[in-house]
Amino acid sequence: MQDRRPRGNVQLMKQLNREAILQHIREQGQISRAGLAELTALSKPSISALVDELLQEGWIREVGIGESSGGRRPILLELNSEGFAIVGAVFEGTGLEMAVSNLNGEVLGVQHVTIKTDASGQVVLDALEKEILTFLIREQVNLDQVLGIGIGLPGVTQRGNGTIHFSPSTGWNNWPIRQELERRLSTPVFLENDVNLMALGEFYKGAGQGTQHLVYIHIGTGIGAGIILNGQLYRGFSEASGEIGYQVIGNPIKRDKSEYGIFEGNYASAAILQRINSIPGLRGLGELFASDENAVRKLVDLAGEFPELREILEDAYTHWAYGIANVVCVLNPEVVILGGDIFHIGEAGLQRIREIVEQIVPVMPRLKFAELGERAGVIGAVFHVLEADRSLSGKLGGVSWK
DSSP states (O other), rough: OOSSSSSHHHHHHHHHHHHHHHHHHHHHSEEEEEHHHHHHOOHHHHHHHHHHHHHHTEEEEEEEEEOOOOOOOOOEEOOOTSSEEEEEEEEEEEEEEEEEETTTTEEEEEEEOOOOOOTHHHHHHHHHHHHHHHHHHTEEEEEEEEEEEEEEESEETTTTTTTEEEETTTTOOSSOOHHHHHHHSSSEEEEEEEHHHHHHHHHHSSSTTSSEEEEEEEEEESSEEEETTTTTTEOTTOOOOTOOGSSSSOOOOOOOOTTHHHHHHSSHHHHHHHHHHOOOOGGGGGGSSSSSSTHHHHHHHEEEOOHHHHHHHHHHHHHHHHHHHHHHHHOOOOOOEEGGGGGHHHHHHHHHHHHHHHEEEEEEEEEEEOSSGGGHHHHHHHHHHHHSHHHHHEEEEOOOOO
16 A cells, blocks of 8 residues: 655654664663664664664664574674764854864864954954864864864854854854855854853763753853753743843943943953053053953952952952852752853852852852863863754763873
8 A cells, every 4th residue: 555644754753763773872882673673662674774774874883792682692783983073162262172072972182272353253264164174184083074063152142043143252243154164164063152062061071960950150251151951051032041241230331232241341351350450559560460361360369469459359259249149049050150260269269259149049059160171162062063963962971081
């Protein structure tokens, strides 16, 4: 009898079955065709046909003979994790961090490069293309092995149309970066906000492991947050969640809509540096505070010698705590993870912030520093690509470094 099911439904079911097979293979490590038939409830002929396809395409491989349960010993299958690669790249300020991983999420190589930028973003686009290709050559990975590239950039990203909708730190507005990179590299690109990827990295392999509700707060050029609720990255209706730098904390300075928010305009690293350099008695420290690089660390180091700096530091602690408390009251996370320049305040500074937050919020979460440093974003970028294809997510293996 002729099969009258719509062709699209047949193709969809086949794809779903392929994904189920791949996910079970990942979860089991090694498994036979009979084991897959039992787990998926698919017929043995269907399993055989789909497994043959996946073998031919290089997704899986045969790895030996398993134990017999009464008949012929079965051939075992496993994911061909080395057959393909994932690339993660995160740009922040003037730094580009890159990583390449296999399909188990095991990071095989990393590299950091410095990029000089202009407001148009064209320099960054050209540099992303050049540096990713150079990095792959160094790691001996062919571009046709790369299943996807996770890209983290500052600003409000729109995954649907692949644009940077709004980014005050760079001036990129409605910039179609995903389409342009896909055209240049002939590889799927997965765009995401840089701090969201840092949150994902800490969730999978850092300070957020074992939690389902966390907020990652990053203080650097600006102030932003990545939010994970029920084990999923929360992006919001317009994918603009986590823009906590726009809280009304500190002096409500006059600002254009395209500029930094009030909170980050007062208490991001660059704002603190500007405040230090505006105090007449501290102008002799100009060389130490010539840029916002490590400005927070220098502030902490010198606060004991200069009362003016000690006052600025205590004020920063207080207002950072206000921002954290606002987030805690709204989201009730298990843990708040602090990353970026705030790491330089050390355990004493963290305890001071904890004391202030405890006086404000009804339920206190754990408050801790990030664990992955600059690699949080690229680890998150790798897992972001793996998450995009549920057949490759499953129970991801541990990240290991060369």
